[in-house]
Amino acid sequence: MKKKELxxxxxxxxxxxxIAATIRGELGGRGILAVNLMSxxxxxxxxxxxxxxxxxxxTAKIAVIxxxxxxxxxxxxxxxxxxPAWQITTGGACHLEAKMIGKILPGVDAGIDFLFIxxxxxxxxxxxxxxxxxxxxxxxxxxxxxxxxKKYPKAxxxxxxxxxxxxxxxxxxxxxxxxxxxEALGLNPRLKIFLTSAVTGLGVDDLIGYFRSARQExxxxxx
Amino acid sequence: MHELSxxxxxxxxxxxxxxxxxxxxxxxxxxxxxxxSGVVPDLLESAFEAYKxxxxxxxxxxxxxxxxxxxxxxxxGAEVRKEDFDIICAACGSKDLEILQGTELVLERIELxxxxxxxxxxx
Numbered sequence: 512m513k514k515k516e517l518x519x520x521x522x523x524x525x526x527x528x529x530i531a532a533t534i535r536g537e538l539g540g541r542g543i544l545a546v547n548l549m550s551x552x553x554x555x556x557x558x559x560x561x562x563x564x565x566x567x568x569x570t571a572k573i574a575v576i577x578x579x580x581x582x583x584x585x586x587x588x589x590x591x592x593x594x595p596a597w598q599i600t601t602g603g604a605c606h607l608e609a610k611m612i613g614k615i616l617p618g619v620d621a622g623i624d625f626l627f628i629x630x631x632x633x634x635x636x637x638x639x640x641x642x643x644x645x646x647x648x649x650x651x652x653x654x655x656x657x658x659x660x661k662k663y664p665k666a667x668x669x670x671x672x673x674x675x676x677x678x679x680x681x682x683x684x685x686x687x688x689x690x691x692x693x694e695a696l697g698l699n700p701r702l703k704i705f706l707t708s709a710v711t712g713l714g715v716d717d718l719i720g721y722f723r724s725a726r727q728e729x730x731x732x733x734x
Numbered sequence: 735m736h737e738l739s740x741x742x743x744x745x746x747x748x749x750x751x752x753x754x755x756x757x758x759x760x761x762x763x764x765x766x767x768x769x770x771s772g773v774v775p776d777l778l779e780s781a782f783e784a785y786k787x788x789x790x791x792x793x794x795x796x797x798x799x800x801x802x803x804x805x806x807x808x809x810x811g812a813e814v815r816k817e818d819f820d821i822i823c824a825a826c827g828s829k830d831l832e833i834l835q836g837t838e839l840v841l842e843r844i845e846l847x848x849x850x851x852x853x854x855x856x857x
Contacts, residue, residue, distance in 0.1 A: 513848050515755065521747050521841040523740050523765070606736050636736035639772040639839075664819040665772040697820045700829035 527640055530609035534616065534643025538626065539733050544726035545626045547642050549666055550650035552632030555676040557585045558709035559650065559718075560627055564594045567719050571624040576615055578607040578631045585629060595620065606636040609643055624726060638665040646725050652677045653686040660695040667695050672703040674718065679708040737773055740839065741781040745789060747841060752790045755848055760791040762845035768801045768836040770819065775800060794844075803836030 522528065538545050548556045560575060567573055575596040577585040586598035597615045599607060607630050619626065628644065630637040649670040651659055654677060660667045667673065673695050675688065692704055703721060707714035748760055763782075767775050775798045782796045803816045809828035821831050 512758075514761075514845065515757075515848060516843060516845050517751065517755065518843045519747070519751065519841045520843075523744055523747075523839045523841055526743060604736075604739065606739075608739070635772065639736060661819070665770060668770065668819060668821075697822065700821055 524639060527609050530613055531641035531643040534609060534612055535641075535645060537616075538643060539645065539729055541621055542726070542730045542733065543623055543626050544646065544722060544729050545628065545642070545644045546646045546648060546722065547628050547630060547637075547644035548648050548650060549630045549634070549637045549670070550632065550652070550676075551634040551655060554632070554650045554652040554655065555709055556629045556632070556650055557588055559674065559676055559707060559715075560629060561588060561592055562709045562712060562715045563719055563722075564589065564627070565592050566715060567625065567722070568592075568594055571723075572620065572622060573625040573627065574619050574623045576612060576626065576628045578611075578629060580604070580631060601631060604631070605633045606631055606640050607642055608640050612642050625722060634659070634663045634666050638663075638669050645729055646671045646722070648672045648674055650674045650676050651691065653680050653684050657685075657687045657691045657694075660691060660698055664698055667698045667702065670699065670702060672705065672718075672721065674714075675704070675706045677708060677710075678706050678713050679710045737777040737781045738785070740773060741778065741785045744782075744841060745785055745791070748789070748791050748844065751844060752846060755846060757790065757846035757848045760794050760844055760846045762797070762843075763791060763794050764797045764799065764842045764844070766799050766801050766838055766840045766842050768838040769803050770833070770836040771839040773839060799842070801835050801838060804834040805831040806834050807831055 550556050564573055573594055575589045575594055577596055577598045579585055580601055580603055583598045586596040589596035599611050628642055647670045649666045695702055705714045705718045752760055767773060779796060786792050805816055806813045807823035807828050808830040810826040812823055812825040814824060822829050823831060
């Protein structure tokens with residue numbers, strides 16, 4: 512019997528990162544900006560997407576991938592506004608992985624301009640899995656409280672933008688927008704921050720403007 | 735709780751290593767888990783213990799080394815170990831920090847037992 516020690520140095524998320532890099536490259540090469548939306552359940556990812564999609568689809572082609580543990584409900588909501596949507600039901604898994612996106616992509620129109628991926632509602636696990644996105648957005652709704660960035664740092668340190676949702680409820684809640692901004696920027700100085708409401712439409716156009724310029728930058732990089 | 739998916743991936747790698755090196759058993763597994771890796775060492779350990787039954791690593795001992803977050807300031811060059819996740823240089827106040835360590839999730843090394851000596855150049 513031989514005893515042997517092996518230095519392996521294997522990245523345990525390496526397989527997912529590789530698949531994500533391939534997806535990012537393929538989408539980028541076709542001028543498609545992929546956006547990964549992460550938040551806790553009920554922060555308003557689908558409602559925000561509805562408002563963004565309603566306005567954006569007038570001038571751009573978009574598609575949506577919805578991740579949930581169960582049901583087609585979110586995909587149905589997106590289809591109801593005339594945007595093609597695919598539902599991934601993970602059957603219990605708390606996050607999407609790049610290979611799940613890879614399975615859907617062959618069926619998605621190659622001529623779209625934007626692909627939005629709504630992750631499973633969870634402020635922890637999705638942060639560890641790249642999906643091939645160019646922009647990662649973390650959403651935080653005002654009822655969740657203004658103490659979240661430091662409690663769930665990874666979602667904030669790995670994101671490109673923070674979307675504060677349900678701003679229409681601010682008059683009724685002890686939610687300090689400036690405190691959140693400061694705390695989130697402390698974790699990630701590059702974070703772009705938007706204050707939005709899916710009810711009043713506040714901030715939706717600014718967010719769309721941000722996605723548009725990110726897509727232009729992506730196209731310039733791949734030109 | 736994505737620790738179980740990570741452990742499932744780890745066991746794929748362990749099986750592969752065991753095949754490559756004609757191991758009859760894996761006896762030791764060492765992981766490095768960064769403080770900002772997004773996984774909880776205790777949960778990884780529970781997942782490992784639950785998953786190992788009936789596998790080539792059934793009797794393996796797991797060691798987890800937690801790696802602190804270390805940053806280097808691109809402005810003044812200061813390298814520090816950070817106890818919080820705030821991206822600001824304690825020396826000069828710059829927010830342009832490079833993360834050197836703390837995000838990793840790595841299978842560092844394993845120990846195995848095999849019946850035959852390794853022939854050089856074998857796959």
